Amino acid sequence: MALWRCYVDLTLFLHRIQFAFTITFHYLFPQLTMGLAPLIVVFKTLAIRTGKPEYDEASRFWGKIFGINFAMGVVTGIPMEFQFGTNWAQFSRLTGGVIGQPLAMEGTFSFFLESAFLGLFLFGEKRLGKWGHWWAAFLVFLGSWLSGFFIIVTDAWMQHPVAYTILPDGRYSVSSFWGLLSNPWALIQYIHTISGAVITGAFVVAAVGAFYLLQGQFLEQARVFVRVGVIAGVLASLFQVFPSGDLHGKYMARHQPITIAGMEGLFKSQTGAPIVILGQPDEMHETIDNPLVANKVLSFLIYGTTTAEVTGLNAFPKDQWPPNIPLLYFSYHVMVGLGTIFVAVMVLAAFLLWRGQLFQTRWVLWILMLSAPFPYIANTAGWLTAEVGRQPWLVYGLLRTTMGYSHNVIAGNSMFTLIGYMGLYLVLGVLFLFLIQREIGHGPAASVPDNYLQPTDPVPVEQEV
Amino acid sequence: MEPLWFVLVAFMIIAYVVLDGFDLGAGALYFVLASTEEERRTVIDSIGPVWNGNEVWLIAGGGTLFFAFPLLYASAFSGFYLPLNMVLWLLVLRGIGLEFRSHIENQIWRSLFDGFFSISSMLLAVFFGAALGNVVRGVPLDKNHVFFEPLWTNFLTGGSNVGILDWYTCGTALLALIALMVHGALYVALKSEGEVNLRARRVARRLLPGLTALTAIGVPITAIIRPQTLENFREHPIAWLIPLAVVASLVAMWMFERLAREKAAFVASCSYLVSMLAGAAAALYPTLLPSRVDPAFDITIYNSAAGPYALRAGLIWWGLGICLAIAYFVLVYRMFRGKVGETPSSAEGLVGD
Numbered sequence: 001m002a003l004w005r006c007y008v009d010l011t012l013f014l015h016r017i018q019f020a021f022t023i024t025f026h027y028l029f030p031q032l033t034m035g036l037a038p039l040i041v042v043f044k045t046l047a048i049r050t051g052k053p054e055y056d057e058a059s060r061f062w063g064k065i066f067g068i069n070f071a072m073g074v075v076t077g078i079p080m081e082f083q084f085g086t087n088w089a090q091f092s093r094l095t096g097g098v099i100g101q102p103l104a105m106e107g108t109f110s111f112f113l114e115s116a117f118l119g120l121f122l123f124g125e126k127r128l129g130k131w132g133h134w135w136a137a138f139l140v141f142l143g144s145w146l147s148g149f150f151i152i153v154t155d156a157w158m159q160h161p162v163a164y165t166i167l168p169d170g171r172y173s174v175s176s177f178w179g180l181l182s183n184p185w186a187l188i189q190y191i192h193t194i195s196g197a198v199i200t201g202a203f204v205v206a207a208v209g210a211f212y213l214l215q216g217q218f219l220e221q222a223r224v225f226v227r228v229g230v231i232a233g234v235l236a237s238l239f240q241v242f243p244s245g246d247l248h249g250k251y252m253a254r255h256q257p258i259t260i261a262g263m264e265g266l267f268k269s270q271t272g273a274p275i276v277i278l279g280q281p282d283e284m285h286e287t288i289d290n291p292l293v294a295n296k297v298l299s300f301l302i303y304g305t306t307t308a309e310v311t312g313l314n315a316f317p318k319d320q321w322p323p324n325i326p327l328l329y330f331s332y333h334v335m336v337g338l339g340t341i342f343v344a345v346m347v348l349a350a351f352l353l354w355r356g357q358l359f360q361t362r363w364v365l366w367i368l369m370l371s372a373p374f375p376y377i378a379n380t381a382g383w384l385t386a387e388v389g390r391q392p393w394l395v396y397g398l399l400r401t402t403m404g405y406s407h408n409v410i411a412g413n414s415m416f417t418l419i420g421y422m423g424l425y426l427v428l429g430v431l432f433l434f435l436i437q438r439e440i441g442h443g444p445a446a447s448v449p450d451n452y453l454q455p456t457d458p459v460p461v462e463q464e465v
Numbered sequence: 466m467e468p469l470w471f472v473l474v475a476f477m478i479i480a481y482v483v484l485d486g487f488d489l490g491a492g493a494l495y496f497v498l499a500s501t502e503e504e505r506r507t508v509i510d511s512i513g514p515v516w517n518g519n520e521v522w523l524i525a526g527g528g529t530l531f532f533a534f535p536l537l538y539a540s541a542f543s544g545f546y547l548p549l550n551m552v553l554w555l556l557v558l559r560g561i562g563l564e565f566r567s568h569i570e571n572q573i574w575r576s577l578f579d580g581f582f583s584i585s586s587m588l589l590a591v592f593f594g595a596a597l598g599n600v601v602r603g604v605p606l607d608k609n610h611v612f613f614e615p616l617w618t619n620f621l622t623g624g625s626n627v628g629i630l631d632w633y634t635c636g637t638a639l640l641a642l643i644a645l646m647v648h649g650a651l652y653v654a655l656k657s658e659g660e661v662n663l664r665a666r667r668v669a670r671r672l673l674p675g676l677t678a679l680t681a682i683g684v685p686i687t688a689i690i691r692p693q694t695l696e697n698f699r700e701h702p703i704a705w706l707i708p709l710a711v712v713a714s715l716v717a718m719w720m721f722e723r724l725a726r727e728k729a730a731f732v733a734s735c736s737y738l739v740s741m742l743a744g745a746a747a748a749l750y751p752t753l754l755p756s757r758v759d760p761a762f763d764i765t766i767y768n769s770a771a772g773p774y775a776l777r778a779g780l781i782w783w784g785l786g787i788c789l790a791i792a793y794f795v796l797v798y799r800m801f802r803g804k805v806g807e808t809p810s811s812a813e814g815l816v817g818d
Binding site (some may be wrong): 092093115165172431438 | 484485513517518520521524526527528529531532533534535536538540541542543544546547549550553554556557558559560561564565568571611612613770771774775778782783787788789790792794795796800803
């Protein structure tokens with residue numbers, strides 16, 4: 001019996017690891033495309049309004065980076081759409097009548113839109129004219145943000161199920177279409193996720209600009225990158241903390257108080273609860289080791305008053321605790337810590353930009369350049385917080401994760417596919433880094449309007465104006 | 466409401482096969498049709514602007530299946546776990562093959578990605594054919610509508626101990642590969658000039674007898690393996706128009722290919738695929754996935770559909786979304802109409818610009 005229990009745990013573990021691995025890898029790409037798309041629209045708009053060539057060069061350069069990321073997002077996204085059925089059949093059977101809607105809407109409303117206009121955006125610049133090309137960029141941006149919305153609606157229903165009924169055979173079915181789409185959790189989570197994506201886009205654009213400035217290359221375009229990246233970055237990182245992060249935390253405290261307690265490492269309910277800045281959660285003794293705390297701050301952040309009582313983990317039966325509290329605690333602390341650092345970096349850079357000193361202040365350019373990977377880590381940590389924090393539930397309060405996986409797919413088969421995905425994604429990752437490194441090496445000045453599928457063709461002389 | 470969604474899901478799957486079918490076929494024939502870099506670019510450019518959009522029909526169709534018939538989505542996708550994951554890997558490889566080949570002007574790099582593209586296109590056609598064969602033949606669904614099929618067992622079609630591959634599904638896989646190769650060759654012929662055009666037409670001409678023979682053998686064998694497939698045809702004799710359309714499409718393909726009417730020949734190939742798949746849908750209806758254990762365990766449109774409200778609400782946004790999608794397709798196909806630019810005559814088009 002113990003052996004059987006162990007085997008069931010292993011099967012579930014492999015299904016979970018496969019989903020976690022493939023979705024984490026996948027989300028490295030959409031977070032950049034969703035963040036970059038509005039910046040490309042900004043470049044296109046500035047190009048039309050000012051007529052300066054560096055804005056067109058910026059949009060072409062970032063269009064190429066966008067194209068590579070988009071391709072990676074598409075190919076790693078296809079398996080996601082099907083894994084609900086392959087690895088989580090029991091979950092799909094029960095909830096398809098609800099979450100099937102937003103997933104099908106994503107395909108119908110955003111994938112068709114993106115696939116049609118991305119080709120026109122990447123390869124139709126000369127043919128479409130400046131306004132036609134602006135619209136192609138705008139529609140790609142719209143498609144990518146719509147796509148994100150439908151995915152968030154799906155996840156939000158799992159976090160906070162609304163607008164459903166239970167059919168006689170135990171399955172869930174949507175009872176209000178608009179209720180599903182306007183789930184308050186979805187709206188709050190959407191602005192938080194999108195603004196996180198814009199932070200990634202802004203930091204990456206600023207970092208590449210800073211790199212060129214430090215190297216003394218492509219100076220005209222690099223200044224555009226840094227300027228647009230820093231302005232977008234300061235707006236998005238402030239917005240990420242307040243109001244979006246603040247709203248998210250408060251809403252979560254109301255509907256998933258146990259998750260908040262796990263994230264904060266608050267083992268005991270208390271009035272005037274402190275916030276833990278650093279320290280390691282110790283589940284055995286229900287304390288924080290080596291704590292560095294700020295008194296009463298948690299009560300204030302959640303309830304707006306320093307004396308309010310915050311519910312701790314001890315208020316809940318242990319079988320409802322998130323099973324991996326250390327991971328939950330650290331994902332959350334990494335996200336919040338990095339989010340705070342992003343505000344500091346971007347406010348400093350924006351101040352220097354305003355004073356006209358940023359382009360000469362090399363140590364700040366160094367910081368901007370080296371910051372590029374951290375938004376990826378913060379966004380990943382944020383998703384880990386949301387998904388690990390929802391455990392042990394697959395659909396909060398309705399369906400436990402242990403009940404959702406495909407019981408007919410044995411551990412040997414899920415191990416087989418997990419190895420397959422790891423190998424394949426390793427190759428993809430290497431190719432991706434190689435191509436991106438190459439594009440950054442070529443730089444923005446080399447870019448001219450592309451012909452269809454001939455991105456590397458030598459440039460005819462008469463086009464080089 | 467359920468029958469309507471059966472038709473709509475069938476429409477999306479058929480749209481996927483007809484549209485992505487030609488770029489899969491062109492990929493499978495890639496090294497046959499094109500040898501020099503210039504010829505390869507002609508083939509790639511003929512599908513370049515559209516293949517990604519074509520593939521979206523598969524994703525959108527999968528999503529629609531999920532929301533309209535969740536039980537089918539859950540049972541079929543987990544039961545076909547191994548081949549479906551392999552299909553996903555092939556889609557990944559094919560996608561990067563097409564997207565990344567042109568980024569670097571290096572012969573080794575391009576040949577490598579061309580290889581990814583062509584081999585995965587060929588295998589995808591094979592997998593899709595075997596999948597259709599499995600659906601028509603039936604799978605070992607138990608009373609909970611659950612099954613799991615190994616890749617192969619004894620290669621026999623009898624009993625409930627069947628695998629993904631048996632002699633029948635290998636046959637449907639071969640039929641699908643040849644049908645999509647013909648489809649792809651006729652499409653490339655339509656989009657190209659010169660040597661590539663001649664080669665594509667020659668390949669289509671050589672494959673057509675095989676396609677005709679496999680169709681003529683395959684359809685009766687299906688009726689023998691699974692006699693229930695004839696029930697709907699017995700009850701509604703009007704359904705015999707579908708096999709008639711298959712025959713007419715094959716004749717038209719032969720004729721128009723002889724007459725060098727490229728567009729008409731390609732349309733006939735589309736019509737062949739539509740009528741073959743419509744025939745399969747008519748043979749199955751209202752079953753979605755037959756059980757080899759007991760017909761009572763079949764997954765039908767009635768026992769697998771989402772709730773009535775979900776189906777009604779879905780109809781509204783689905784109608785709007787598909788109209789938009791068709792509008793984008795018309796726009797993109799119009800932008801990229803005509804032959805791929807081997808000659809200056811296409812300088813007007815976006816492609817050879």
